Amino acid sequence: MKYGFFDDASREYVITTPRTPLPWINYLGCESFFTLLSNTGGGYSFYRDARLRRLTRYRYNNCPLDQEGFRIYIKDGCNVWNPGWQPVQAELDRYCCRHGLGYTVIEGERDGIAARQEFMVPRGDNCLLIRFTVSNGGDETRPLSVFPYLEFCLWDAMDDSSNFQRNYSTGEVEVTASAIYHKTEYRERRDHYAVFWANRPVDGFDTSREAFIGTYSSPAHPEAVFGSGCTGSVAHGWQPIAAQQFDLVLQPGESRSILFGLGYIENPEEEKWESPGIINKSRAEALMAKYADDTAFDAALQDLRTYWEDLLSGFQVSSELESLDRMVNIWNQYQCMVTFNMSRSASYFESGIGRGMGFRDSCQDLLGFVHMIPERARERILDIAATQFPDGSAYHQYQPLTKKGNADIGSGFNDDPLWLIAGTDAYLRETGDWSILDEIVPFDNDPDLARSLMEHLRRSFNYTRTHLGPNGLPLIGRADWNDCLNLNCFSAHPGESFQVSGPSDGPVAESVFIAGMFVKYGRAWADICRHRELEDEAAEAEEAIAGMEAIVLDAGWDGAWFRRAYDAFGHVVGGKECEEGRIFLEPQGMCVMAGIGKESGQAEQALASVQEYLDTPFGIVLHQPAYTRYHLELGEISSYPPGYKENAGIFCHINPWIVCAEAELGHGDRAFEVYRKTAPAFIEDISEIHRTEPYVYSQMIAGKDAVSFGEAKNSWLTGTAAWSFLGVSQAILGVKPTLDGLQIDPCIPASVSGFTLSRRYRGARYEITVENPDGVQHGVKEMLVDGCPLAGNVIPVRDAGSTVQVRVIMG
Numbered sequence: 001m002k003y004g005f006f007d008d009a010s011r012e013y014v015i016t017t018p019r020t021p022l023p024w025i026n027y028l029g030c031e032s033f034f035t036l037l038s039n040t041g042g043g044y045s046f047y048r049d050a051r052l053r054r055l056t057r058y059r060y061n062n063c064p065l066d067q068e069g070f071r072i073y074i075k076d077g078c079n080v081w082n083p084g085w086q087p088v089q090a091e092l093d094r095y096c097c098r099h100g101l102g103y104t105v106i107e108g109e110r111d112g113i114a115a116r117q118e119f120m121v122p123r124g125d126n127c128l129l130i131r132f133t134v135s136n137g138g139d140e141t142r143p144l145s146v147f148p149y150l151e152f153c154l155w156d157a158m159d160d161s162s163n164f165q166r167n168y169s170t171g172e173v174e175v176t177a178s179a180i181y182h183k184t185e186y187r188e189r190r191d192h193y194a195v196f197w198a199n200r201p202v203d204g205f206d207t208s209r210e211a212f213i214g215t216y217s218s219p220a221h222p223e224a225v226f227g228s229g230c231t232g233s234v235a236h237g238w239q240p241i242a243a244q245q246f247d248l249v250l251q252p253g254e255s256r257s258i259l260f261g262l263g264y265i266e267n268p269e270e271e272k273w274e275s276p277g278i279i280n281k282s283r284a285e286a287l288m289a290k291y292a293d294d295t296a297f298d299a300a301l302q303d304l305r306t307y308w309e310d311l312l313s314g315f316q317v318s319s320e321l322e323s324l325d326r327m328v329n330i331w332n333q334y335q336c337m338v339t340f341n342m343s344r345s346a347s348y349f350e351s352g353i354g355r356g357m358g359f360r361d362s363c364q365d366l367l368g369f370v371h372m373i374p375e376r377a378r379e380r381i382l383d384i385a386a387t388q389f390p391d392g393s394a395y396h397q398y399q400p401l402t403k404k405g406n407a408d409i410g411s412g413f414n415d416d417p418l419w420l421i422a423g424t425d426a427y428l429r430e431t432g433d434w435s436i437l438d439e440i441v442p443f444d445n446d447p448d449l450a451r452s453l454m455e456h457l458r459r460s461f462n463y464t465r466t467h468l469g470p471n472g473l474p475l476i477g478r479a480d481w482n483d484c485l486n487l488n489c490f491s492a493h494p495g496e497s498f499q500v501s502g503p504s505d506g507p508v509a510e511s512v513f514i515a516g517m518f519v520k521y522g523r524a525w526a527d528i529c530r531h532r533e534l535e536d537e538a539a540e541a542e543e544a545i546a547g548m549e550a551i552v553l554d555a556g557w558d559g560a561w562f563r564r565a566y567d568a569f570g571h572v573v574g575g576k577e578c579e580e581g582r583i584f585l586e587p588q589g590m591c592v593m594a595g596i597g598k599e600s601g602q603a604e605q606a607l608a609s610v611q612e613y614l615d616t617p618f619g620i621v622l623h624q625p626a627y628t629r630y631h632l633e634l635g636e637i638s639s640y641p642p643g644y645k646e647n648a649g650i651f652c653h654i655n656p657w658i659v660c661a662e663a664e665l666g667h668g669d670r671a672f673e674v675y676r677k678t679a680p681a682f683i684e685d686i687s688e689i690h691r692t693e694p695y696v697y698s699q700m701i702a703g704k705d706a707v708s709f710g711e712a713k714n715s716w717l718t719g720t721a722a723w724s725f726l727g728v729s730q731a732i733l734g735v736k737p738t739l740d741g742l743q744i745d746p747c748i749p750a751s752v753s754g755f756t757l758s759r760r761y762r763g764a765r766y767e768i769t770v771e772n773p774d775g776v777q778h779g780v781k782e783m784l785v786d787g788c789p790l791a792g793n794v795i796p797v798r799d800a801g802s803t804v805q806v807r808v809i810m811g
């Protein structure tokens with residue numbers, strides 16, 4: 001069942017009922033000011049840091065769901081309703097929500113009155129703009145009252161939701177003609193305030209929630225709206241809000257619009273006050289003046305459209321498959337940008353007060369956005385590298401504001417170092433900017449420990465090479481990619497973190513997965529060395545890689561698939577002797593992507609085992625059989641009920657590894673089959689089962705052992721975005737940036753007759769036509785570049801600004 005449809009021409013998903021299975025959200029903002037916005041107008045705003053500069057409140061596990069947001073009540077006689085249906089939930093005659101790139105439009109209609117809220121965060125300014133338009137479609141004059149409403153957060157979202165003994169007494173506001181200023185703690189150490197404004201005079205306002213809503217009422221029934229209007233309350237402590245009242249009389253056919261804004265303002269210390277106790281509003285006034293009319297709003301919206309159009313234009317495909325095109329051209333790239341902006345901080349599943357930026361996560365996210373924003377990817381790589389320890393290991397997380405590693409989690413996730421090579425390698429292949437390797441970057445954020453990025457990569461590689469266990473496989477430490485496979489943890493007490501309690505490492509537990517990574521990204525490292533004319537170092541690395549490959553094919557091979565690990569007792573994890581967790585997905589994906597066992601046929605066999613034991617109609621599960629009880633020696637993985645999360649859930653993030661692995665073996669049909677199972681646009685019509693947004697990936701889908709098989713969770717902020725884009729753009733469509741130029745090597749279903757693709761690469765534009773006259777899955781028979789035959793399939797780098805015509809004939 002669907003709850004809307006894709007409007008590709010407008011690059012929008014159009015939701016046609018407010019009763020979506022879960023709130024379906026969008027992200028507004030691409031610089032410093034962000035808003036999460038649901039299809040009914042729920043959500044919240046923050047400036048830069050979702051924990052420390054939260055502007056408006058959100059209660060995650062509230063009931064009903066998604067109560068807090070940017071609401072507008074319309075009072076029409078004794079009828080009260082919202083254009084987005086929530087929170088009053090009065091039935092609408094018509095409802096529609098369009099989530100676009102960086103903006104959202106919500107429309108509702110009731111009894112001949114149509115109302116529209118257009119939301120966006122303009123580039124260059126720290127504010128959310130909302131244009132509200134109301135029209136009288138009937139033939140009678142209609143007197144209406146309109147009430148915008150939002151609830152301020154007292155900045156630190158954690159403190160705001162827990163430290164009530166203090167924060168019930170700190171709330172402060174100021175009110176001027178059409179603006180409400182939220183200035184809690186500005187009297188002391190804060191240099192910032194928030195402002196909610198309207199571009200026309202108000203007929204009333206409230207700033208105390210108790211006055212507007214009522215102590216025992218709810219946003220579904222604000223006493224001021226249902227009763228006799230706003231009371232003019234000024235909040236002192238408790239819950240500061242912004243609510244206003246506008247009394248309008250609409251003639252038949254008449255429309256009116258009001259522009260609202262929610263801004264974040266910082267003042268330098270010496271300019272904080274206008275007079276004692278009165279905040280300096282000059283910056284807020286300038287912002288309000290800038291967005292005072294429709295022309296300014298429309299211009300900002302147009303600017304946003306141009307910005308997104310340009311970002312997405314780096315990769316555009318046109319194929320026979322509509323769902324493929326819309327994922328590649330619009331939504332997958334869009335989601336990659338959102339993971340760039342948000343990392344794992346704020347979604348409807350990530351509270352914005354928890355995790356910092358993950359070392360591993362950020363390196364992988366980069367794989368998905370490097371082609372859109374290479375300069376920012378460069379900066380990100382240097383930030384990440386600066387949190388690496390001198391021995392090559394890494395802080396598992398760092399804080400976006402300070403860019404320092406989180407000491408409370410520390411290091412010991414032994415896959416982390418190699419992801420730095422993965423990210424940097426992707427950057428080099430995309431940009432050819434070798435100068436990044438000469439950048440001097442601190443270790444552990446200590447400038448005294450600074451060395452070149454090249455040296456950072458060297459230490460990443462060497463860390464893995466020198467931390468091996470009894471079988472010669474890399475030691476796993478606290479965990480590898482699977483944060484929940486904690487082989488050295490042995491936690492027996494509730495509430496302990498599986499990642500942080502217990503020893504961070506052990507001398508025995510080993511990871512076959514990291515071994516696969518070592519081969520794959522070790523090769524990338526060797527190539528980088530060779531490009532820098534470090535032939536000896538390249539050869540030495542290749543020798544270590546060849547050694548590791550042999551070990552994987554021996555100690556890492558179980559007979560029909562790659563093993564997962566060896567635990568702290570030296571027992572196999574992910575092998576035929578295991579009662580539960582007999583076969584795991586991660587090592588099959590990583591080892592085959594690395595090309596291990598390609599010649600010997602083991603790669604082929606491993607993927608056949610994946611299909612036989614792990615595949616389901618909704619995607620591939622992490623392992624089988626699921627763990628049915630808690631295994632002390634395995635950790636968090638066995639803490640989840642069977643089928644959920646890391647315990648045999650469909651972890652969407654690594655399904656694309658199988659796409660890449662299948663393509664590595666030339667299996668175009670199967671690669672595409674795996675791709676489409678989790679690609680949101682392809683499963684739009686099972687939205688009632690999937691439940692999360694049909695335009696973005698979720699972290700996981702409940703596996704076949706789960707009661708809610710097929711139900712997704714944790715949408716938006718997931719490594720799935722980057723890896724899916726990599727899988728479809730590089731493995732399936734086959735456009736791969738290499739160190740020497742753009743390689744074209746499609747691996748597609750035999751039934752696809754071809755496609756065209758436009759790719760921006762190192763400043764040049766490649767117009768690529770792929771033809772598949774013989775209906776093959778893989779293989780390039782002939783390639784013409786600007787009409788001339790090319791030997792091989794890597795197009796040498798062209799001058800920036802040029803356009804290159806490429807014709808590829810498969811066969």
Ligand code: GLC
Nearest residue numbers: 358360361481482483484699
């Ligand atoms: C989450 C984490 C990621 C990890 C994965 C598997 O997606 O963000 O770092 O690799 O879970 O545990």
Ligand code: GLC
Nearest residue numbers: 482483484499636645646699
């Ligand atoms: C990943 C996993 C999650 C786990 C967390 C710990 O995000 O998905 O299940 O609790 O890592 O860091």
